[in-house]
Amino acid sequence: MYKNDTLEKYLNDLAAKLPAPGGGSASAMTAAMGAALISMVVNFTLGKPKYAQYEAELKEVLTESEKLREEFLKLVDLDVEAYRSKNIRDSLNVPFMIARLCFEAVKLCPQLVKKTNVNLASDVAVAVIFLESAFAGACFNVEINLKMIKDQQLGSEIKKELAKKDKFIKKVRRLTEEKIGKIIRG
Helix, strand or coil, rough: CHHHHHHHHEEEEECCCCCCCHHHHHHHHHEEEEEEEHHHHHHHHHCCCHHHHHHHHHHHHHHHHHHHHHHHHHHHHHHHHHHHCCCHHHHHHHHHHHHHHHHHHHHCCHHHHHHHCCHHHHHHHHHHHHHHHHHHHHHHHHHHHHHHHHHHHHHHHHHHHHHHHHHHHHHHHHHHHHHHHHHHHH
């Protein structure tokens, strides 16, 4: 569907009076951009003598960020399909997966602010902000769909998991903000 189409086509459809793509799909696209930025930061750092001691670890980060980017792109389309199918479980599962994967992507970022080119710290921060935004969007969609499912125990478990992940994501954002503050102050 959109994965192999142009960005312009996706954005035109997102802006149009169409039922989908919507906020869930846009959250997945935003998360894909966050994962892509993680990959970019690592790609610019690999092969630099100053960061040679982190080479193996950064290659692992790159492998993971690329897997996540691919998953987020799949979720752009899966969210559209779930909405169009009107399957409420799929409408819950897709944004829940987006939120979980955002958390996994954010977990890659703390080491990047310490082990990559200092000039790329703002790119790491933007990646975290994109992932945090995508996480928040996915959480809104999860909440709406939980209300329609009316399974209180499932809802409670999911909300608890997402609240814990949200705290961690906010902590990583603060870490990147602090790193940028130190760079700016010299």
